[in-house]
Amino acid sequence: MxxxxxxxxxxxxxxxxxxxxxxxxxxxxxxxxxxxxxxxxxxxxxxxxxxxxxxxxxxxxxxxxxxxxxxxxxxxxxxxPNAHRPHHHLVCARCGAIRDVHPSGNPLADLPADERFGFTVSDVEVTYRGICPNCAATA
Amino acid sequence: MxxxxxxxxxxxxxxxxxxxxxxxxxxxxxxxxxxxxxxxxxxxxxxxxxxxxxxxxxxxxxxxxxxxxxxxxxxxxxxxPNAHRPHHHLVCARCGAIRDVHPSGNPLADLPADERFGFTVSDVEVTYRGICPNCAATA
DNA sequence: GCTTGACTTGGACAAAGTCCATTGTAGGAT
DNA sequence: ATCCTACAATGGACTTTGTCCAAGTCAAGC
The missing domain is CATH 1.10.10.10 (Winged helix-like DNA-binding domain superfamily/Winged helix DNA-binding domain)
Known part of the structure; x- marks a missing residue:
């Protein structure tokens, strides 16, 4: 359960x-x-x-x-609670609605070595922002 | 100035x-x-x-x-204050130090249409997390 | 140098979160 | 089954971060 x-x-x-x-x-x-x-x-x-x-x-x-x-x-x-499937978030800038999303590609790989400043980079958090269909309709 | x-x-x-x-x-x-x-x-x-x-x-x-x-x-x-050069952030999980970073590629493009749920996506905020060289040394 | 509407002030208020001394209890030991 | 005890829960005070507002102040145009 x-x-x-x-x-x-x-x-x-x-x-x-x-x-x-x-x-x-x-x-x-x-x-x-x-x-x-x-x-x-x-x-x-x-x-x-x-x-x-x-x-x-x-x-x-x-x-x-x-x-x-x-x-x-x-x-x-x-x-x-969805910690075991890596995912990111898409947030409506107007009403705050949140959806889980799964971008293609791995954003971690997009950070070149010369932009890491000696850090051991282990994680990345991505938040997309926009307007949800609902809010767009009532705008 | x-x-x-x-x-x-x-x-x-x-x-x-x-x-x-x-x-x-x-x-x-x-x-x-x-x-x-x-x-x-x-x-x-x-x-x-x-x-x-x-x-x-x-x-x-x-x-x-x-x-x-x-x-x-x-x-x-x-x-x-660095609003006019798009960039993201790399944060030390231990001491909280923050660096501006410039990933290759455009994370916005990594969100496929079928993962947008009708949103008009206009912005993306990326936070990389890791351990900075300083903290790694004193660990 | 007046006037006026925009800006600032300080203090009260609110929301989100932490801390701690006290009380309660899960789960192993008997 | 009962007892022990270390771990967990409680609730209320406290802190941090941020917002609001009525009253006073001032930058900039005239």
Whole structure:
């Protein structure tokens, strides 16, 4: 059922009701929720869950590499459970809608050695911006 | 001297001491400062300048397209005066150092039509992450 | 050197996130 | 099955980052 939950269990995570709920919320809807949105949905299932726990749990999932943090709107971080298929994001500049996208080619390879300044480059995050069809229609 | 200042003047900006100072701070060091860092440096030259003014001024520069907003660390926004040469950023995951980089190829072209979902894609922001030589040495 | 509308100010407010002392509990040990 | 204990959760205070607004100030055209 919950792949995310399985993977976390397999890493020796102590399984608590709170962590289960957070994982289920994240894995359930494949949208990109903010921490507070995750908290709101978690409260529906487990009314006593605290905001701090949601923040902690999300942070741990990110550390474990099971969840990706994206900040598309330069405001609140959003959490993306789709960590195991590399992808990037396409964001509507007007309404903030986010889609996962899969560019052709590997952007990492586009950074020539003489532009790396001695860094060991391990990761690349790409955010495309534009106007979604919905917003274009109502413009 | 200050290209940024010249460009802003040319756009009919009302020139005040505060705006001049903000532009000079930004243009002076070609690093990527947060709004509060800009404010701190601005206060050195113009002690009465307020935080609100710095935020307003930076926001206007961004609207005019003379300055770019980057959020590399998922925390405070940083301001990049180098708006007229398209470039991306390489960030050290350990110390947060930021370098401007110029990848070969155009990442915009790497997003196939069938991955655009009807969006009008106009912009792309690329952040490379890795470890800088300095941090690698002290690891 | 007036006038006026744009700019600045400072302080209150808000949103997002962190910290910590206390309390609770999962899961191994007995 | 029960006990222990290290790890986890709680909630409330605190911090950081940013926004808003009413009142005062000033750049620039006349």
């Amino acid at each position: 919950s792949d995310l939950l399985e993977r976390l269990r397999g890493r020796g995570w102590r399984m608590t009701a709170q962590r289960r709920v957070v994982a289920e919320v994240l894995d359930g809807e494949h949208v990109h929720l903010t921490a507070d949105e995750v908290h709101a949905r978690a409260v529906d299932r487990l009314p006593e869950i605290s905001r701090a726990t949601v923040y902690n749990t999300l942070g741990e999932m990110v550390s474990l590499g099971e969840v990706i943090e994206v900040s598309t709107d330069h405001r609140a971080k959003r959490y993306d | 200050s290209d940024l200042l010249e460009r802003l003047r040319g756009r009919g900006w009302r020139m005040t001491a505060q705006r001049r100072v903000v532009a000079e701070v930004l243009d002076g060091e070609h690093v990527h400062l947060t709004a509060d860092e800009v404010h701190a440096r601005a206060v050195d030259r113009l002690p009465e300048i307020s935080r609100a003014t710095v935020y307003n001024t930076l926001g206007e520069m961004v609207s005019l397209g003379e300055v770019i907003e980057v959020s590399t660390d998922h925390r405070a926004k940083r301001y990049d």
